[in-house]
Amino acid sequence: MKVQENQAPYMELTDIDKTFGITRALQGVSLKLYAGEVIGLVGPNGAGKSTLMKVITGVLPPTSGSIRIAGKEMTGKYGAKEAKEAGIACAYQDLSLCTNLSVYENFALLNVDHKLVSKAGWRKLARQSAKELLEKYFPNNGIDVMASIEKLSLADRQIVEICKTLMTDNLKVLILDEPTSALSTDKARQLHEVVHQLSSQGVAVIYISHKLDEIQLVSDRIVMMRNGQVTGEFDAQEIGTDELVEKMGGEKKAREQKTEGxxxxxxxxxxxxxxxxxxxxxxxxxxxxxxxxxxxxxxxxxxxxxxxxxxxxxxxxxxxxxxxxxxxxxxxxxxxxxxxxxxxxxxxxxxxxxxxxxxxxxxxxxxxxxxxxxxxxxxxxxxxxxxxxxxxxxxxxxxxxxxxxxxxxxxxxxxxxxxxxxxxxxxxxxxxxxxxxxxxxxxxxxxxxxxxxxxxxxxxxxxxxxxxxxxxxxxxxxxxxxxxxxxxxxxxFKDVGKGKKNDKEEKQENALVRLLKAPTTLPVLTLIVMIFANASMNRNLLSYMGFEMLVGSAVPLVFVALSQMFIVVSGDIDMGNGTAIGLINVLFGVIFTGNPLVGVIGMIIFVAAYVGMGALIHIRRIPAIVVTLGAQYIWLGVALVLCPTPGGSCPEWFMAFYDFAFPLIPMPVVISVAAGLVCYYILKRSKYGMVLRGIGNNPVSVERSGWSYMTARLTNYGIAAVLLILSGMSFTAVCRSADANGATTYQMLSIATIILGGCEMSGGKVVPMGVAAGAVAMTFITTLLTSLRIDSNFQTAVTGGILIAVLAIKLISHRKEANK
Amino acid sequence: MKAKQWVEKHSFIWPLVGTIILWAMIVAVSGRFSMNQLFSCATLASFSLMLGLGQTIVITSGEGAIDLSGTYVLTLAAYISCTVMKQNAILGILAAVAAGALVGLINGIINIYLKVPAMITTLATGYIVFTIVLIAAPHMNSLPNSGFVKLITTNFGGLTVMTLICLAVSALLAVLLYKTKFGKNLHAIGQKREAAKYAGISVPFTVIATFTLAGAIAGFAGVLCGAYIGGAFQDMGTSYFLPAVAAALVGGTLASGGRSSVMGVIFGALMMSFMSTFLNAANLAPGLQRLIQGAVLVLILVASVSKKD
Structure with missing residues (x-):
């Protein structure tokens, strides 16, 4: 859209200088942005385009010069927040998405209201609006909004990134920095359509590209930069590509003839x-x-x-x-x-x-x-x-x-x-x-x-x-x-002719392959194999009673592994949860049985201590591995003070609950499945779950979307502590007594279990149901070895072997994916 | 400002000050002062020191690496040395060290070529080594060679030969870390593996060699430990894990890699040993001892490890 006469600019930059030390990145740059105008920004590498964009988005304060928005003087108080309020948005070249979240979750992170709970069905709405958004700007894009970002091609990610930027409410200025570098021709054409559409709605667009024909196609005005200065402005209709190339080369730099040397x-x-x-x-x-x-x-x-x-x-x-x-x-x-x-x-x-x-x-x-x-x-x-x-x-x-x-x-x-x-x-x-x-x-x-x-x-x-x-x-x-x-x-800009960018169409994988690749497949498969292996040794295990007994001993591991998972989802690790269970064991089996109120208070203090530990890790930026190792001694120390020698018992009512004859399905199975489902709900279905997972992948992106990194991390620690309490309570029910030192093996076992369960140690990729299944499978392996009359000593080696095997399998499947 | 920079550069000051304070507290509690207090603590610190040195070089290799297998290697090595020493003392030492080095080599290879994070790798190999201990222990000799025991407990003006050996190992490691190309390369990969690659350093070789060396040191710790405490037993390594990690980190070794301090490990191990001696001397309940140990540890870590910005 052409600028009307007498139209006042929406944003006006005058005489902007930006120096880094003694480097002058921008010198006296003046630029007016009019509503509805598309500016094509061109210039050789290092001309200062990116620096100028950072000034416009408020990321970098200019050294001198003035910034006016809608006629209002902003100089001196212009930052990223002000830019956002003024409706200025930039589609970043280095993508700012959480790759472990799905497409629609990445959108929702930004536009869902930031309260803790939303009305039921918000996910459906979010999916719907994500689909509509993508469809509106890029018809027939074929992007599955349910897929996680890491499964998308680079081109699709770029489309998602651009659409996320377009979601900015009150969008007034949109900056597209090399938006088509990964896009195919028809997707690029769709983007140009989007630019036209936005411009007719009155949005000012700055379009940066090295592709000059593209620049000519989309822009109204072409601004050329060189050496940190604006060296020319042209009407896009009046200047030809050749002329642009020539102008970009600029005057020939005086240079002594190359004779010597x-x-x-x-x-x-x-x-x-x-x-x-x-x-x-x-x-x-x-x-x-x-x-x-x-x-x-x-x-x-x-x-x-x-x-x-x-x-x-x-x-x-x-x-x-x-x-x-x-x-x-x-x-x-x-x-x-x-x-x-x-x-x-x-x-x-x-x-x-x-x-x-x-x-x-x-x-x-x-x-x-x-x-x-x-x-x-x-x-x-x-x-x-x-x-x-x-x-x-x-x-x-x-x-x-x-x-x-x-x-x-x-x-x-x-x-x-x-x-x-x-x-x-x-x-x-x-x-x-x-x-x-x-x-x-x-x-x-x-x-x-x-x-x-x-x-x-x-x-x-x-x-x-x-x-x-x-x-x-x-x-x-x-x-x-x-x-x-x-x-x-x-x-x-010379066309090399060969090797045109070909859009690799992802081959549709058949259902079986996809099923095999699902992260829950390995733990569930292990679980099923273990059930049959155990049953072949001892028929009685398939009975109600047999199952109750078998799974009963697995429940503490289910909870502790899920607890570890909540720490790992933030990118940390808990090296002290074994003794923490010992502490809960004592609190429940000794203190609670003596005085329930004191026991409950003790557990509340425990949760607070865990959150405090998380705060220490977050604020002082100490590696979690170190702090949790030290905390290991504290939990053990407190437990030993409270209960120097093994003793205590499990409260009757809890035993009754634990041994409750649930119809058809034994109680421990119900508890394990419920635990997995609740954690699944928290992380994968609830709204805040997106944030809890997002911080382990891209905390900057989460914060940019308006959520607090620290709150989310501490929430993870708090949930982990609650799960440890449940683990300690069920451990008490299994042992029917308390021992400060009794649960230390769970520490290493919890790490092994989450690996088997399909989680990754970094990147916020966790699989709650896989972890629950993996925990039960781990316990079944122990039972199997016992019934095979294999020296119980082999159990630890089997755990170690499983760890290496699982990771080797993952490595091989990753390689195959990378080769594709 | 100057003083602050000096402390930052010589962060072994932290555990040194801790050692002195704890010693003073021991004197106050027991009501007497003697150099023997230092010597006996130094002797007891040997095993955390050895494991701590191995831990230090692994941590220094960067990428959040930590060795969780060291304590199990120590136990296995103790059994091996006790068994082989029945034939020949020297052969016993060599066999134990070689076993440790082998575990380290496997750790390094899995870490580099299977791309499994060091923590998970050593967790897994630790499990396997522990199993070997559990299965093989009943068939092995757990009593030390009396001649070797006599040698390492020989006293020179209060200092045992074992302490001197540990100091010698520390000195050799310090030379390796700060005076050789390998040492510089190790610190470089610990800071930034990509930059190290472009500086022409072979990252795989350096990492694998580091793990192997850490394994060998843990094996040697097993030799000394088995002899000094009167024999090998299945859980002997476990109690040294935390003091070793603490010794490594309180004295200036960066948890994220790239900076190490052998001096810091020496004083760190000494401080941990003084701490347990003090807690024993103060006649506190074992629970309270653990609690204080943990709390002090976290406090020291907050003071020395955390980044302020």
Whole structure:
């Protein structure tokens, strides 16, 4: 929709500056957003587009400049919350979904009212509205709203992410950052339709894309950015794609002619890649000579990093061509620009960070010499002109640029024949960049080979040769003075023709395969096999009485395993639940039988203590494993104080309840199934259950949707404590006495059980019914071994063996899935 | 500020201060002071120290790794050493250490190649080792070689040979951790495995070697423990698990990996030993002893482990 005359902008940014240290990411950027207008934002990599979007969404405060929304001055008090209130939303490129929750739950997390309970049937409504939402914007999308996100393809996830953003009520400004990078052509077309629709409803859309034809199709106005500045605004109808490409290349950067340095290049090949193919790379042929700097460029995500990794993998066998077809005749050093994930060792100082790849150089009689270490580190410290207090300054106290210097020193100091640089100047100031270039030049003169991948196109100009990649293939090879930003940009958009992105249609799995893959299948199957195995040993076990006896001893494990599950769902682990059961055993069998009121108060204090423990873990960020280990002693200590020697009894009424002759189905079976069902209800059916599971997977996403991470985590600890009380009570009924030390084996057993039950130790993936079935199956295994007259000592080994077997089975099925 | 940084860098100060306070409390309770109090506590600390050192290197390898099999390895090694030492003392030590190393090697291989988290791996192998102990124990000799016992209990001005051996092992481990390439690599993978890979470090080799070494140390602890306490029994390892983990963590070893302190483990183990000696000396009920131990432990962990930001 075109902007009307005299229309006032909804959002107005004036003279925005944003500096990081000495890097100027944005310089005097002014932008007006009008209701109903679609702005196509284009510019080469590193132009400052993402920074600008972060300013608009309130994630980053601008260093200077003013922000006005609907005519109101917002400068100085503009944050993420204000942006949300103003109806500004962004579909993130790094998806912000909880992958363990289903599609509709991810929507519901945001738009269901945040009270603890909702009217019955809200799930049905949520499913319905999720389906409608997806259908409204992406007709015939074929996304199953019941499926969990992790089962979806990347394209479908992107659609869900976009739709989640569209759910923002009072949507006024929508930012789409490379929204079609994973989408097929017809899905992209649907998205363009969505954009038009929104614009006609008066929503301002900022559409960021490297696909210029797409930009022209959807936008009214095209804004071009370069080097942190807006360098042009064009009417989308009036400018052609070629013209855009040309303008993006910009004026040619003054650069001395490449005459010197050519003679250092020898004809000897350092790297030779011959027909490299992978899921992301298509038939790559390239080489690097000795003493040559070769650039890799192209749009972000065209397979550059995969190519670098394939070459790096060859470092294990220098001089031999790998199966992939990569030959490297020498040693390799790798410098990553993703410092926080792949580069710096955050606990170390500059010296250690430089030396880690060069330890052989500072050895003296087989040991590392600190004198040699200091002098080598000092050499590089002086050479690279670090801005720090000295070689022993902690690496994290340095600016990004200085951290990068340490990484480059690490790479060059190693004396490797080939240095691979993966976007080494990301977030580095200009001065440091120049220093890095001259270092590379020096290394080249020494006969080293260098591969430089940069997301900043102008940087490729320092190379002798460059390969421009597009969609996993090499689109063009540029040489010497032909390496200019405009040539790079032109080549980046060149259609390589081969290897079109094909939409992989997921094969519909047949019902049997799906059943076999269901997480409850393994524990239930184990349970059934165990029942038959036990029955074949002893017919009587299939009777009412036999079942009652058998399952009766399993009930404490059912509860403790479910308790462990509630801790694991938040991503933690409980190493002290065995002695905690002992404490409950004492509280119930000794204290409660003496004075019920004191017993009940004791149990309430116990739940409070568990929640307190959770709070300690959350607030002080101590690993749960450590705190629960310590707490183990506290539970045991309290239990021993209350009951130094085994004794006590189980209250009559509880025994009566436990032994109650339930018609047809024995009581312990009823209890076990009920326990599993209640936990299933809490986690998978109740509204708050989504939050309880979500925090174990993506706490940031849960908090963004307006729920408290801490409350949910403490709730999990509280429920776990209640389940431990039930476990301790049933344990008392089984033993008919109390012993502080009697239940310690449950600790390890509970972990083994949840693994058998189909849970994962991280990621919030839990299976309540599987855990209940697994707990009973575990107990049956013990019974079977007893009736087989196998030494009872083997039981622990069987538990260990089951653990490894279950995990091995999982690994194999995961691999198969990954291969698909 | 300076002092704060110094303490942060030398966090073995925490358990050292704890040791001194506890010693003072023992003196106050018992009404007498002697160096023997230190020496006997040091002797008793040996086993938690050994297990703690093994635990430390496993934890330092990062990714939330912890070794739950160490205590069972200690028990198995004690039986093996007692049995083989009937023939030959040296052979007995070697066999026990080799058995420990083998368990560690298996742990490492399962962890790396089956991608099973270290905690689950060692839980499972721990179960299996324990079973071997339960089944094999009745057929094995549980009494130590008297010559070996005599050797390690020999006294040098109060310090037993066993204490000296443990200190020597600690010193060797410190050299390995802080003065060799392997040690640096271990600390690197503990901080960031991806970065370590790009720095040219073989992550699988380092992890497997670390687990193997931890197993070997636990095996050696079994040799000493079996001899010192007068023989092997089936549950002998269990009581050292918590003190060992505590010793590892209170002295500056990061639970998330990448930073270790051998000095911290030494004082950590000593402090744990002083604590139980004090609780015994104070004549408290066993329940109260456990309670105080647990509470103090959690408090120390809150002070030394937690991140403040």
């Amino acid at each position: 050519q003679d250092s290049i020898s004809a000897e090949k350092m790297v030779d890649v011959d027909g490299l193919n992978s899921s992301l790379l298509k038939d790559i042929h390239m080489y690097v000579n000795k003493g040559e700097i070769v650039g890799i460029s192209g749009l972000v995500g065209s397979g550059q990093t995969d190519l670098l990794n394939a070459i790096f993998r060859a470092h294990k066998k220098a001089g031999v061509r790998t199966k992939e077809g990569v030959l490297v005749n020498g040693t390799i050093a790798y410098v990553s620009g993703d410092r926080s994930k792949e580069g710096v060792f955050q606990l170390w100082d500059i010296e250690d960070n430089i030396l880690i790849a060069n330890l052989d150089q500072v050895k003296e009689k087989g040991l590392l010499s600190s004198k040699k270490s200091d002098s080598l580190a000092q050499h590089w410290y002086d050479k690279l002109k670090f801005r720090a207090e000295g070689i022993h300054s902690p690496i994290m106290s340095l600016s990004g640029g200085n951290q990068q210097k340490a990484l480059i020193a690490r790479g060059i100091a190693s004396g490797a024949d080939l240095i691979i640089l993966n976007d080494p100047t990301a977030g580095v100031d200009i001065e440091t960049k120049q220093e890095i270039y001259s270092l590379l030049d020096e290394a080249k003169k020494e006969g080293k080979s260098i591969i430089l991948y940069s997301t900043e196109d102008s940087e490729i100009e320092i190379c002798d040769r460059a390969y421009i990649m597009h969609e996993g293939a090499i689109a063009e090879e540029l040489k010497g003075n032909d390496i200019t930003v405009s040539n790079i940009v032109a080549a980046s």
